[in-house]
Amino acid sequence: MPSVHIIGGGVAGYTLARELVRQHYAGTIIISEPQGLPYDRPPLSKSLQIEPFVPAAWYAEHGIELRQEKIAQLPLPAAPDDWVVLATGTTPELLEVPGAGHARTLHTAADAAALAQALDDSMFGLEVLVIGAGLIGAEFASTASMLGAQVTLVSNSEAPLAPVLGHELAAQLHADHGQRGIRTITGTVERIAADHVLVDGQRLEAEVILSAIGVRPDTALASALGLEVDDGILVDAQQRALGHRQVLAIGDAARHQGARRTVHWEAAMEDAAQAAATILGAAPVQRSVPWFWTDRHEMHVETVGDFRQAASTVLRRNRRGKLQAVFGLDAHGVLVAASMVDGGLMAKAVKRLVARGSAPSIEHLEDPSVGPRELGRSD
Template identity: 40%
Template sequence: MIVVGGGLGGFTAVQQLRGRGFAGRIAVVDPEGVPYDRPPLSKEFLAGSIDAEQLLFVEPHWFAERGVDVYAAAATAVDLPDAEDDDGRVAVTLSDGGRLTADRIVFATGGKPRALPVPGGDLDSLLVLRTRADAEKLRAGLVPGARLAVIGGGLIGAEAASAAHRLGVEVTLIDPVDPPLVPAVGPELAGRLHAMHAAAGIRVLAAAPSEISVRDGVHELAFGDGIGPVSADVVLVGIGIVPNTALAEAAGVEVDGGILTDDAQRTSHPRAWAVGDCTRPRLGDGSPGRRAEHWESAMHAGTAAAAAMLGQEPPAQTASWFWSDRHGVHVEGVGDMTAGDTTVTRADASGNVQAAFRLAAADDGHRVVGAAAVDGGVAIRVARRMIDRGTAADPARLADPAVPYKQLLK
């Protein structure tokens, strides 16, 4: 087996292949070498509270002990045999001139940061946050008194702005959407979360830069609509990713805004699977669904791919889940906050929105289809069980802080 990509999806596929009894050789191909975790890059690693070694999923010797070869190189081409050729081999060409062959391949190629589509949006001095090297470069510029402009108020932008502010950096957070994250957590909670930036002393602009220039190491971000320019020593662009599909597409695998996969992560070629941010699910009617870019979804995908490659049944899927951290609070979400037709919120002791539940009408009342919470792990665990079990939900009890969350399951 060859796994191209060392993120969580690729690593999980390797881990599961061994754990499920596969005894053949496995190769991991990634320019960064030994796989490591990405979410801490915009949080603990950026803030300096953990080091590069603590990012690793496992100790480096884990791979050698389990017969897994790690190639610190890029895959430049993949040749797949004819779909009907039972004896054909998958071949992967490496950037160092090497060539690997295998019976099957997993594309875990991830995504690349989306470029800012304005004049100056392609400046080499603009930073992104996708890899350990990106985080190290960004952290080097986050010295007390430095001016940081963060373009994009989503999860990564918010996390990086929060971490930089704690380091004594003067931060401006820029996003035309006010508030960001509504599809992920609902408007009520999104409003509370976004307001935390200004409350912490971060300048927040509900705008989009029209042009970026740099002179003598200082960036100037220009805006329309009467908004004055923003000067920054460091500019971080975090406006989403574009899935890395070129390798798979060139190999003849079907792509449509992501490598298309079924629920077992199979692609259009019988020797190829795909996991993680590079993928897009094919729905039951054949149309492409929405891509998932969260940590747990990559882990589930790696597990499903390994099981399918070995002819085994993967664990039952549960509602999707994500988390984030900013300004000392922990945010979690589960399910789909864009589905359903009703939102119910629950306030904390200070009157702030602590949790939001998205409900869908059912014959016998309502069902929870999504939930999000601030420092509300119990709420999310309960909501996840309700989603997975299809438990009937009483909107009044969901909103009542006097009703313990666990009682909602009864």
């Protein structure tokens, strides 16, 4: 009986198992995941909730063996139609300052449960200090503040996330924290202690300190096996790890050769769909234009495409002058990226326009009364 052994039960690993079931894979499916029942990560910072993808019974029902184990050495495929799939995701980067061990991280269900407990236990506004205002830091700062904590958000930039969200929207969203009662501080962390953080010589008291300065791909198993690793496990278009034809790598741990590494939920799912196609010998999966979302202060922010390809930006403001969307255009006026707040159907429309290489008129892009459908007709 052929087998697929999936190492890691994050969204990539789980999606691959689901796709194999959906497409009637005839072999054995094994998922090794030390944390037990696979769960989704985005809710961890938005609501501190742990949401399994499906109940445990689903795995049993479909004959999937869910092993609660951390693989220390990669089990190589034993037969010509066996596959091993690395879906090991990322681990949080740690600050390299004295006392860094006093800071918590928010990456696992256990991290979220511990933070939820600390917020619950506090009678008065818990003093929370978040280091790093990227997607996870900003989301947790907003969640903790909504749950009654007194939050300080330390960032080394006035517009964190500018390269991914577009500068103008990134700056507005960061400034929004201040209007929602979060103290924002721009500076460099020098030292961390159990009850305070030193930022550019300023002592900031805190009961809970969270470090959210980014993640790095978990490539230990791949490296040990001699697979090619360079800012992620290098893979080809079929998700095959360079160095072994029956080892695939998917999700945040993998990087497509010649492309930038992504650490987003939808991209991890697309990798999984492609891995299923490779295993089943099916036609390659059509990749969509990159997309991710983030939620903070009850705002739903979506980004489509890649602002690094933009030569100029066009801003769309609502009638009160607040920025609603930023569109990124290349040197020929072709739409290559967009970020929007509470955009409704706009993100889907923009995805189509970017995929088509459209060049919508600047007047239409700027005009808040031009809806998603009309935008597509303006180039």
